[in-house]
Structures are given as C-alpha cells and as structure tokens.
Amino acid sequence: MSEAIQARPRVTAEWLCTRCGVTNRQFVLAGTPVIEDRCVACHAKHLIWPSDRPVRWNSEAK
C-alpha cells in the first residue's frame, strides 16, 4: 500500500547559476526544503531552495 508515496506531486524548480547566469531547471518533489544541484553549463554546485514564487528558486553557490 504505497499509493500515497507514489502520488507525491513534483514541481519544476528554476534557478539561476550565480557563476555563469544560465537558467537551470530541475524536477523535484513538492515540499522539498533544499536540495543540491549542478549548473548544466559550468557544473558549479549550488544549493537551491524555494522562493516566494513557486517556480523561481533561490540559489547559492557551494
């Protein structure tokens, strides 16, 4: 009976790379507080977390 877990919605997280300015997109589980992601262009590691607006996330280089 794992239907509740499988039904967790996903949201698009869009974040700006602080190093090269590229917009990255990540598909994450709704309710994720903070995750680590890499820029697709320069591969810089960032921490991203939700902002006031649902799609545009905050980003900070690690």
Ligand SMILES: [Zn+2]
């Ligand atoms: Zn970058």
